[in-house]
Amino acid sequence: MKKHPETSTAALPAPSRPGITLVELMVAMVIMSVGVLGMVGGFKYFNVGVQSAKTRSLANNIAQERVEYLKNRSYYRVLVTTQTVPADTNFTPPMIYDHAPNGEEVVNVGGLNFTRRVLIRKVNENAGGDLTYLNWNDPDTGLKEIKVIVAWYERGEWRKLEVTNLRENPARINKTSIIKGYVRDPLNAPVEGAVVRAQERPSMYGETNAAGYYNFSIEAGSYTLLAVKDGWFPGTLPQFSLAAGETSPDENFTLTQMSSGTVIGKAYVRDHLVISQVVGGTVTASGDTEWVEVYNPTTWTWTMATGLGTGANELVRLAYKESAATLFLPDVDYRAVSLAPNAYFIFANTGTILAAGLTLQADAVYDIDSNWANQDDVIVTGSPSPAGYVALLGGAALTEYDTVGWDATGNGIGGKQLAEKYEDEAIEQSIGFEPGEAYTRKTTSAGVTPGQGRCYDSNDNNEDFSGAKPFSSLPHNSAQSEVCNSGTPAAGALVFADDGLSTPVAADSDGKFNLTNVATGTWTVFASTGLAYSSVTVSGGTLNSFVVNAGNIWLSTETTYGYVTGIVRNTAGTALPGIKMFSAGSEQVNTNSSGRYTLPVATGVITVVANYVSQSPSYVELSSMGVSVELGEVAQGVDFTLYYGGRISGRITTNGVDPLPGIPVVGIKDDVEQGNGISDDEGYFTISGSGISTGTYVVVPQLETGEASLPSSTTVTVAAGATAFSSTFSVTGAFGYVTGSVTNGAGKPIATGVLVYVTTATLGAGAYPPDITPALRAGIGVYYAASSNALGNYNIPVKGGYTYNVYAWHTTWSGSTPTTTPKQALGVAVTPGQTVVRNFSW
């Protein structure tokens, strides 16, 4: 093709219009794709929005249904949640819901699993008209809060919907009246923290605030008020009556504080033998006599040998070690085998000790060369002499009971200047253990007092022993005893009294304690190290600010316990003596004359039971759970208030003979429910607990609509400590259940709904259910009906004790033409409380 030269014959060519290049086109495509993809993404959010609204509305329906169901039950059958752990941590804060007795259920609707939970709590309407939550085991106030929570998992997140409703006992009496007043001391200063209680309604009480003011709402009635505060004498006010809606005038108390003072003393531990004197040599005419004296500060007798004489009979023996030399374990010839409390026992190198004008028979003679005629010089003495120690060893294991070591820092003998064993500090000596010198254990920290037991043992040899040369403190043998006035100071021992006012203190390093704020009266003061404990009775008198010395407390009883203290009173505030206190794994104790108790308990978190197995039959048994006690420590203020009480028993049956389990029965006094029980597998029920005080009760089984009881209620009188039998109730019309699944030919559940009827009537073959008209409802035959749910199950509660026919109708569609196919199961016997399964398949 020939190229044309440019000519000028024509006008200038039209400017060339550039086309869209491929690159431009592709860029445009990319941009458009981004837009289109964005829109597609938008669809997703649109869908999410629709789904979200849908699930929320489904959840709402599911929750509403449960609320309607619960509100339709009788008040007493709306069972209060008793178990709420574990909480569901998928939610923040963790969702608390009913694990028992109502439980949770999973409902599948529209392909989504909804978990339906409830939380039913007792609530109380306070004086201000606000609602406060109560514990499930608190007395029923006649008002329950039903909360239904529907939870579901959607798009990676747990969601919930809550519906809350109140259910009121129709028989509830509104607490419209108010009792109020002040609690003050004799100087008119307010008393904070005092509890004012209506004795006729122990569940109704108020606590005073910082201004001493209390108020609480209550039903109309006549009341006696009691004000109680620990460390104060209780006060009562005479009975007065209160009309409905009335607010009482100020009901004022003047309380007097119990006086208090201080208990001082010292605590010692005395649990082992001590070496009370060591003499290393006397240099007498008859030879170099030496001895080791031992003292028994414990409360029991020690056996020193398995028999008299020599040989392998040693139970408690001596050892001596010179520094940098071998250990001597001399053979011992026992002349006595037992060491009584507070007595001495003397080991010597001769049978008869002649020293400082004293002649003393040794209890045991030791020897190192098997020549019992001579005196062996075991403990090396001299001026100078090497350092060393004497130890008292026990048993085959050579347990060290006590050790005394002495230094000889100025003896000039290399390597033998320091004792190799001692307690804290060896006895400080310069030239060593000299002949004629005695190391004598002090009787108290002050020194050696003749006539007292040599037992001061602060586990410091240099502090506990006094050295004397020539020796002045004479030795003793097993025929002699002296009372010990000290021991090992119980540093850090826990000291507490059972007065209910003071708080425990720890003894200082000298074993001294100073227990302040102890109420006037006579109390027991306890000291415990965790391994040993002891107690003394201390009378603090009646005057305020008393100071009394409890003296020395010797911890000589071994313990593996912690302690719980408190007071037991009755509802009138009177302390109860002789009430048996118990905690599993420990001994039982009774309260003392002032109602106080100190219970040794196994350590850990324990339950303390007051009036164990109703040992005092006039009162109810109460327990206090979750008391935490460590070894040797004390949990104070575990107080109890016992009611005069008894029990109400009875039986629920279907026909006077056959038991009907699971029927709640309430005991009502003065129109207020005081306690309830549920019939067991044998139909028996017992109403007991804190609410069943003495008096007259109306006992009423709590029935569903359609049930009747004969008799409908009975009246019983409960005497203190007695079990009052109310009646055998016959409940008719109690329910059983017909349940089952509906499936299609392929065995798949029918999710669209199947109509099921249960009736005692017989329907014609292939017939529809009868028209439900007012006339039919007023008739005698009862029809029970339900539709199967989305999971293909049905459940129909029916009166037990009858034989029923079960009919089911499933409709399929061809266009808008229905085909309904009936199925039936005849002769289905239903017993109360039982479930009968009948499945249908099309």
Place this chain on the structure above:
Amino acid sequence: MKGLKLKNGYTLMEMMLVVAIMGVLILAAPRTFIKTYQFVQLLTARVEIQKNARGALANINRDLRQALGHTIEVYELPGQPPHSLIKFKKYDSSGGQAWVFYYQQGTQLYQAAGDASGNILTGKLIANNLRYIAFTYPRTDDDGIISISITFEKATYEGGTKALQMAVEKVRIMN
């Protein structure tokens, strides 16, 4: 040759590339369109069913709560599934009483008024795609509570998958 402007045509390679890309797009497009269509159908079905179910239940619920318990009757229109009709008298806004009917006719839910003697008048369609409705008393000796079970179902595509919603509601009769 100065000033001579040649317009380059597309090369064969370019053309083939374009044709290839378009071919891929054309092949993929129907599938995408179908999926989108199905999705929209499913969505529409769900929304419609949702609307139906909510609307129908809310309607019936509200009316039933105001019903006079002793006037309630449950039966069905001839040829329709059992107990798919409820008839009751309720208080109207002027304080008088009026009959109300809810019933299934084919796969549609109707609401109707009644004349003074309780005969059904011409109904008004309130929901389509009704698969199942049944009014049941849990027990006929207690007319204080009635249960409505309702299922909507709508075909979406290819006859296979269906959107479905089943709802059960217990209603307390207040009067």
